[in-house]
Amino acid sequence: MALSSGDVQRIAHLARIEITPEEAAEVEAKLAGIFALIEKMRGVDTTGIVPMAHAQDVALPLRDDVVTEDDRHELYQGVAPAVQSGLYLVPKVVE
């Protein structure tokens, strides 16, 4: 699982985190160590074993399709960086 700097930039883009060229070398080196740790699990034979996604074997609980929450717009948008008319403001995407 050798990482290239191309890999680091690709993953950084997927994760939407800016990694500068100056940072990339150190990030790559530290990640290499972590991936070496992870490699240890690859050699174990797990044929036929059902993946365990959750600590408890429970089914997703369902509820009736009725409105139970009240309008908390003001409360939840009170912490936003930029809002207007109940909408979150972000840089223009479509020209």
Next chain:
Amino acid sequence: MSSVELTSALLDRIDAANPRLNAFLARDRERTLAQARAADARLASGAATALTGIPVAHKDVLMTAGWRTTCGSRMLEDFVAPYSAFVVERLEEAGMVLVGKTNMDEFAMGSSSETSYFGPVRSPWNPDYVPGGSSGGSAAAVAARLVPAATGTDTGGSIRQPAALSGVCGLKPTYGLCSRYGLVAFASSFDTPGPFAQTAQDCALLLNAMAGHDPRDSTSLDRPREDYLRLLGAAGGAKPLAGLRVGMPKEYFGAGVEADVEAAVRAAVRELVELGATTVELTLPNVELAVPVYYVLAPAEASSNLARFDGVRYGHRAAKYADLTDMYKKTRAEGFGAEVKRRILVGTYVLSHGYYDAYYLKAQQLRRLIADGFRAAYRRCDVIVGPTAPSAAFKLGAKTDDPVQMYLNDIFTVAGNLIGAPAISIPCGFDRNRLPIGLQIQGDNFAESVILNVAHRYQQATDWHRREPAEVAAERAR
């Protein structure tokens, strides 16, 4: 003593100690004292619970309505929570008094409480040493007797390991017992809120208030109410642990464990035998894989959970950016520290196209193998004991250069999160540097009462849990 008197005294103590320990972040004396006054009124009216008027501190990963909740991160530096977590609500309903939010590794990712944007937490036993992490602020606060109870969260060991390194009791309940509503998510299939206190008995008291079904958390278990104190109250006699089979996995002793730690843990086991227990030699195959498995699954879940921090709805937003994508990238580069970024990148990688089967799915299969190993073990024993951590506390900066060195601190704790079963860490001695050593007692799912009882009987026969850092003892003497 009234709640106001007790609370004021502790707030003064926190003011004096916090510059040295950095255990606390947000505090609000007026608000806290108002809660204390309300608690005193409730005590006078006879409508109190056992917890009414008792001060508590909450780990800063738990939302507390109207209080800053930072998760130890620049990303949430000025974020004021609009609502409270379930466990916070429960303890508030019981009448506990919130004295402040405790410092932690950023977004609960760490084993030393050194990655906080607001500076590291220092051990009350020796300021050059770490208190453990990620709930280091809560552990240090209880160890320094700044508060009798605190909450933490345990995703890979983040309650148990700081409890061990700080010489206090820390309990990780069965996953799903305490709702994760309002717990800022790191790894959703692992995150577990739980209590810190000076004794197992107090942990049981806190758990009674913190546990319960919550329809707002889809992974919250709906089970009949339990009284986690019930076994502790029973008469013990000379052999209160008679009939208890204590499993000792050979993988938990020997190579990789510091000599002082192994000696203290073996002495603790001898004490359990004195109290009537028998020991069972065990092997837990694949336990050494628990760390790599965890460091695939937890970062994967984290990469998904932390995608919400994008500068749009809350938290930090970059001041300068070219467009929306640039805003996301710069916001997240500025808002997250190095360890958080590393884990998001690892998680993104193992979930990405072409790698998902080889890493994420593989790790989930190993998770089942490891869980099956524990299930098999619990057919031969009632509890499994061992060291909580391979060493006592280390110095600040000792392990920050190599992430993997830091991750290996979790070697005995991560399996408990992989399988979701409960475990407690309690003090059982000190190392040659006079730093605390923790004994971990694990049980099968829903065995909280059993492990709490074992811990309690041990604490009735020993006094490690009553030892205090030098400064605290000196202040008491004054």
